[in-house]
Amino acid sequence: MATTSPFGPVQKVVLAKVASLHPWSRNPRTITAARLADLQRDLEADPQMLWARPLVARLDGTVLMGNQRLAAAVALGWQTIPVAYVDVDDETATLRGLRDNVPYGDWGGWPFIQFQLAEGGMDVAVHPDAPSEFHPIHTDDIVAMVRDLETLPSISKLTALLATVG
Numbered sequence: 001m002a003t004t005s006p007f008g009p010v011q012k013v014v015l016a017k018v019a020s021l022h023p024w025s026r027n028p029r030t031i032t033a034a035r036l037a038d039l040q041r042d043l044e045a046d047p048q049m050l051w052a053r054p055l056v057a058r059l060d061g062t063v064l065m066g067n068q069r070l071a072a073a074v075a076l077g078w079q080t081i082p083v084a085y086v087d088v089d090d091e092t093a094t095l096r097g098l099r100d101n102v103p104y105g106d107w108g109g110w111p112f113i114q115f116q117l118a119e120g121g122m123d124v125a126v127h128p129d130a131p132s133e134f135h136p137i138h139t140d141d142i143v144a145m146v147r148d149l150e151t152l153p154s155i156s157k158l159t160a161l162l163a164t165v166g
Contacts, residue, residue, distance in 0.1 A: 013054045016061075023071070024067060050069070059087055
């Protein structure tokens with residue numbers, strides 16, 4: 001970490017023992033079992049990607065960025081994983097961990113990725129152990145929307161309300 005740049009100290013990426021790492025207790029993201037399985041398949045297919053996008057951890061092994069990748073590595077039984085260690089105070093650690101989880105850009109979701117793969121002549125991964133269904137959004141997102149809809153007024157009340165607005 002001796003070299004510096006206008007962005008601060010240059011972080012060296014090292015191969016760290018998975019057992020020496022632990023998730024950040026304030027990580028705002030969760031992952032379902034199905035999406036964790038998807039992530040595991042992606043990491044197995046291209047583990048070298050982790051050198052380009054390593055986990056970021058504090059010196060005590062707390063992973064600030066990459067908690068889901070850590071969970072996938074643990075589930076896969078990996079012994080090591082690329083990590084960039086940072087020596088930062090609690091406030092900086094919190095800000096970086098939260099900022100890393102903010103979806104600043106919009107994207108088309110998994111259907112967009114699948115179309116891009118197909119258009120590029122690449123195979124589109126399907127679940128070998130489950131039916132492969134195509135949904136415009138992930139099933140978990142549909143379930144969440146249905147739960148949200150249950151708290152809304154009935155469609156007829158909503159339609160009547162919208163008719164009076166315009």
